[in-house]
Amino acid sequence: MNNTLVIYVHGKGGNADESEHYKKLFADCDVAGFDYKSETPWDFKEEFLNWAEEKFCGYKSVILVANSIGAYFSMNAISQIDAETDGSKNEITAKIDKAFFISPIVNMEKLICNMMTWAGVTENQLEKKKIISTDFGEKLSWEYLIYVRKNPIQWKIPTEILYGEHDNLTSLETVSEFVRAHNANLTVMNGGEHWFHTDEQMKFLDGWIEEKLER
Structure with missing residues (x-):
């Protein structure tokens, strides 16, 4: 070893x-x-x-x-x-x-927000639906976004x-x-x-x- x-x-x-x-x-x-x-x-x-x-x-x-x-x-x-x-x-x-x-x-928060923009999804929509699938194969998650904001690197x-x-x-x-x-x-x-x-x-x-x- x-x-x-x-x-x-x-x-x-x-x-x-x-x-x-x-x-x-x-x-x-x-x-x-x-x-x-x-x-x-x-x-x-x-x-x-x-x-x-x-x-x-x-x-x-x-x-x-x-x-x-x-x-x-x-x-x-x-x-x-x-x-x-x-x-x-x-x-x-x-x-x-x-x-x-x-x-x-x-910067995961920025990446998630960018993906929301690409998908035409607002924060209010994501908060209500919790999970939204996108045309580019990623799933947007409200829980994930909130976690990232509450736990900075x-x-x-x-x-x-x-x-x-x-x-x-x-x-x-x-x-x-x-x-x-x-x-x-x-x-x-x-x-x-x-x-x-x-x-x-x-x-x-x-x-x-x-x-x-x-x-």
Whole structure:
């Protein structure tokens, strides 16, 4: 067993097998993918805590690598777990000393509101119906929106962010606001998308991680 564990948290439609890609980049660490099933941040928090209590055992430090909504879920879970310990660091989350986020959702409220605009749905309509399906395949949830507003992200872990210039879910302005407000650094791939998947994009991603690890 190595001293450091790298955990990979996939985005929507992804899976824990994607963690295999990162083993060559973190050759001196153990790498594990978190195969979560949750679709809400509150369910993810409980699932993550149960998984981490066992998986983190024996490691001195943990590096978090998270993609898209996996980054939001992870930030929310760690923020909430720490908040429940009355200001003292939770022994699980205290081990996480660095994060790499790929196309992270850093402002979920803004994204939900944007999707409401795309779908032509008002807050009053969503509050009355509670759940509204959209033509672009997403379900809008009043409970989800209220949760996000009541549980703002409190993020203090040193973080590197990789962002694609043509990300269609998060604007450069939004991710830049997050970077300024938190302990984060931003790298932008010109011509990149929200989903890093082409050979060129994955080569850029690999080079980004390798560069940051050398510092």
